[in-house]
Amino acid sequence: MSSRPDHDHVVWRRRCLISAGFPTSTARTLAADRRVDIHALLELTDRGCPPALAVRILAPLNDGRPV
Amino acid sequence: MESAAAPITHAGPATARPLDDESRDWLRSLRATGGEREAAIARLHALLLRAARFEVARRRPTLPHLRGNELDEIALEAADDALMSVLARLDDFRGASRFTTWVYKFALLEAAVKLRRRAWQGREVPLEPESWSLFASATLEPDEQAEQSELLAVLQAAIGEVLTAHQRRVLVGLALNGVPIDVLAERLNTSRGALYKTLHDARRKLRAHLEHSGLALETWLGEEER
Numbered sequence: 378m379s380s381r382p383d384h385d386h387v388v389w390r391r392r393c394l395i396s397a398g399f400p401t402s403t404a405r406t407l408a409a410d411r412r413v414d415i416h417a418l419l420e421l422t423d424r425g426c427p428p429a430l431a432v433r434i435l436a437p438l439n440d441g442r443p444v
Numbered sequence: 445m446e447s448a449a450a451p452i453t454h455a456g457p458a459t460a461r462p463l464d465d466e467s468r469d470w471l472r473s474l475r476a477t478g479g480e481r482e483a484a485i486a487r488l489h490a491l492l493l494r495a496a497r498f499e500v501a502r503r504r505p506t507l508p509h510l511r512g513n514e515l516d517e518i519a520l521e522a523a524d525d526a527l528m529s530v531l532a533r534l535d536d537f538r539g540a541s542r543f544t545t546w547v548y549k550f551a552l553l554e555a556a557v558k559l560r561r562r563a564w565q566g567r568e569v570p571l572e573p574e575s576w577s578l579f580a581s582a583t584l585e586p587d588e589q590a591e592q593s594e595l596l597a598v599l600q601a602a603i604g605e606v607l608t609a610h611q612r613r614v615l616v617g618l619a620l621n622g623v624p625i626d627v628l629a630e631r632l633n634t635s636r637g638a639l640y641k642t643l644h645d646a647r648r649k650l651r652a653h654l655e656h657s658g659l660a661l662e663t664w665l666g667e668e669e670r
């Protein structure tokens with residue numbers, strides 16, 4: 378699977394994240410990273426988890442640092 | 445590319461039975477080594493490709509924008525992925541059907557999933573209600589229509605009030621706007637199982653809310669899985 382999704386998909390993913398309260402720049406980065414499970418991020422924020430913490434929790438493990 | 449889920453094959457101890465000769469030959473040759481295994485894999489791939497082409501041809505009228513070579517590519521990809529799935533799940537085969545029947549389902553499933561994804565490629569995946577009237581049935585008597593209108597109003601309010609924002613997106617996308625679950629899973633980079641869980645939770649909350657309101661949800665938000 379490609380690590381870079383189609384542009385339309387990136388835009389759509391970014392919109393989902395922004396509508397859930399993610400800062401625009403963070404949403405742009407997350408949306409473009411095919412490793413990020415957007416559903417899991419949105420589930421966490423649904424439960425009251427701050428977006429920044431959700432990003433840290435779900436950062437890809439092989440990255441060595443939060444997204 | 446993530447492969448589709450394995451088809452339901454009703455395998456398990458309760459359905460185990462002696463294998464027919466042909467199925468036993470398939471398993472033996474696929475578990476062999478060297479040339480015998482390679483020849484068996486080639487035969488299996490040819491079988492899966494026929495099945496995938498059949499499914500692609502069957503669904504072709506619903507995909508008029510796809511050209512013949514694109515359909516061939518989809519069938520080939522489906523056969524490739526089905527082959528990998530079958531080889532990874534040989535131990536799951538219990539002989540409830542002939543081996544060829546069992547593997548056929550893998551190809552049909554892979555082809556169906558790929559066609560659904562292709563059909564939605566480049567399309568907006570709507571996660572907000574496009575039209576609540578999609579829920580409504582046009583074949584009801586006036587008194588039933590009144591009842592339905594009441595239910596729809598309560599349901600619409602419940603979706604807005606009872607569900608979390610993401611539960612609402614998932615439910616509306618899958619149940620109301622008809623987005624295939626594998627398409628939504630691919631866009632969100634998540635699993636079908638995770639989406640089913642969210643959908644299940646959303647339905648449970650809506651059902652509880654409507655029952656509390658004295659209404660029944662049984663015929664709404666169809667329980668069948670895509």
